[in-house]
Amino acid sequence: MPNITIDGIGFDAPEGWTVLEGARFLGIDIPALCYHEGLSPGGGCRLCVVEIGEGENTKMVSSCTYTIEKGLVVHTATEKVINARRMILELLISQCPTSKTLQDLAAKWGLQQVRFTPKWEDCICCGLCVRMCEEQMMAKAIGFVNRGNELKIATPFDKTSEDCRKCGACMYICPVCTVRCEGAAPEGVLCGRCENSLQPTCLEFYDNFSCWMGLKGECGTCVGEKFEEKKED
Numbered sequence: 001m002p003n004i005t006i007d008g009i010g011f012d013a014p015e016g017w018t019v020l021e022g023a024r025f026l027g028i029d030i031p032a033l034c035y036h037e038g039l040s041p042g043g044g045c046r047l048c049v050v051e052i053g054e055g056e057n058t059k060m061v062s063s064c065t066y067t068i069e070k071g072l073v074v075h076t077a078t079e080k081v082i083n084a085r086r087m088i089l090e091l092l093i094s095q096c097p098t099s100k101t102l103q104d105l106a107a108k109w110g111l112q113q114v115r116f117t118p119k120w121e122d123c124i125c126c127g128l129c130v131r132m133c134e135e136q137m138m139a140k141a142i143g144f145v146n147r148g149n150e151l152k153i154a155t156p157f158d159k160t161s162e163d164c165r166k167c168g169a170c171m172y173i174c175p176v177c178t179v180r181c182e183g184a185a186p187e188g189v190l191c192g193r194c195e196n197s198l199q200p201t202c203l204e205f206y207d208n209f210s211c212w213m214g215l216k217g218e219c220g221t222c223v224g225e226k227f228e229e230k231k232e233d
């Protein structure tokens, strides 16, 4: 007997695999915003919800955190699952209405109305950036602060953290990408100076988004005179 059956397909999954890994192995598409194969699962967005069990005896679980167990039966696209995902997406969009990723998902699933009051945040508090910072960058510069409606991700006491190396990994991994997708120079986020300079230097110097995390010109590699010349034109 296979140790898992997903949407009617049975197979023996390696020990320790999650339901999401099993589904992906079979090529089944499950939306998973806060999952990344290089990081521990967090279960923060809940979009990867699936239904496990049979008949009356089913329950909803997040597939990225649920480890496969012998005889497990999983359904990834029942009406209950689709409705739950749409409701979760509605909540996420109301939190972060400007996210292109969420808007694309809404378009894909035919979601045309959001019943919750928009909060216009930049973050869905899924915690992927926190795990990235801790597990891959070994920094622990950011973490969850407060609870409930006040929950947010920040540096300790909202102060510049000495542990932050401004590597930009948190922005890079953000699944709703509201910061890095904002365009050329959103105020206070992207440096923007290189883009106004005749010969950008910081992008060559850092080879990533490092300078985007700081204030305009903060990285100190800009060709100042050329920038000033261009500004005067």
Ligand code: FES
Pocket: 031, 032, 033, 034, 035, 042, 043, 044, 045, 046, 047, 048, 049, 062, 063, 064, 065
């Ligand atoms: S991907 Fe599973 S909860 Fe976000």
